[in-house]
Amino acid sequence: MEVALVIIGTELLSGETLDTNSQYIGRALTSQGIGVNFKVTIPDIAEDIKRALDMAFGLSSIVLMTGGLGPTKDDITKNLIAGYFRSEMKFRPEVFEHIQELLKHRLPKISYLNKEQAIIPECASVLENRLGTAPGLLIQKEGRILIAMPGVYYETVYLTDHEVIPYLKKLVHDESFVSRNIRLVGIPESYIANEITDIEENLPEHIKLAYLPHLGQVKLRLTGKGNNKIILRKEIDEILAKIYDRLEKYIYGYDDTELPMAIGKLLSDQKSTLSIVESCTGGYLSHLITSVPGSSGYFKGSMVTYANEIKTGILGVNEDIIKQFGAVSMENAEAMAKNIQLKFNTDFGLATTGIAGPTGGSEEKPVGTLWIAVSSNDKVISHKIVFDRGRLQNIQFFSVYALDLLRRFICGI
Secondary structure (H helix, E strand, C coil): CEEEEEEECHHHHHCCCCCHHHHHHHHHHHHCCCEEEEEEEECCCHHHHHHHHHHHHHHCCEEEEECCCCCCCCCCHHHHHHHHCCCCEEECHHHHHHHHHHHCCCCCCCCHHHHHCCEEECCEEEECCCCCCCCEEEEEECCEEEEEECCCHHHHHHHHHHHHHHHHHHHCCCCEEEEEEEEEECCCHHHHHHHCHHHHHCCCCCEEEEEEEECCEEEEEEEEEECCHHHHHHHHHHHHHHHHHHHHHHEEEECCCCHHHHHHHHHHHHCCCEEEEECCCCCHHHHHHHCCCCHHHCEEEEEECCCHHHHHHCCCCCHHHHHHHCCCCHHHHHHHHHHHHHHHCCCEEEEEEECCCCCCCCCCCCCCEEEEEEECCCCEEEEEEECCCCHHHHHHHHHHHHHHHHHHHHHCC
């Protein structure tokens, strides 16, 4: 099965807003073995939307659309859909009841614009949107299927997961599909490809391997189609085992396991605790750790010691270390890690100090220089990297690298 995507939003074309909707939809569809054969992004203009629908339906009988279903005057999609499918508009009491329930604690009175959201094409079935006032719409007519969703990202995500994917899965009967991910960190894509060349070259024709790199991490996705899901799963698991044998020390998890989740499991399994002190990463590293539900069981807390006087005055780093070696140094990173571990009374302490940029670098310590340190009761290790892709990417990469050093330290790699 293949579908086409129509993404509506003038702000997407101007660059004011990133198109995260199609990224999420595409990923969700691919995970279920559903391909995307066409995608177009268009402004909130009626003629452009009609033209996009014609193109999309020319390539697929199923079209997913996002955008233009809200309460404002530029939300023209539902009226256009009614005209496109030659349908009247109709007030739906059940939709209005949902809107009233959703807004009763937010607004003293429901506006006429919100009430108009309950008027939808008569030919459409309602997809329940528990996170917003605009319902999703499903139209099945003349051999074509259109699914329209609001453009708000978290509403698109909800409808995709709870309405769209379950509906599309019912349409797929002819073959089984299995998709599995193996997740690696601290190893470049080219190195992985070199290490598993023979495995990749000998894959069965019905199993495909994709490389999905992102900021110090690589996700390998194996997907297969066949008539027997149990056999297919066994084949893919055997391939994963071969890859694991080659790249074990770089592998931190499978499928939907993110790096902070893997760190959390390591700490939980050992009944160990962690504290963090950050300088250049500014709290982002702690954010990653606390994004995992249940992290309070192993993460005690953190400090962001951005200024040197905070490193020395509150964290307790010896002033002579910073005077002699500088804030961005092995000596300071190790002192920070040890001090936060002792101050928070944890099994492990993790520290970052570096130059995120775009200013502040020197010939000796250029922008992108990072020192990371990890400490335990009887050991401290540190590592230096230089990586510069701009301030925000530097901070994200620094945090991933710090988590990987912590992972290796805990695992004894």
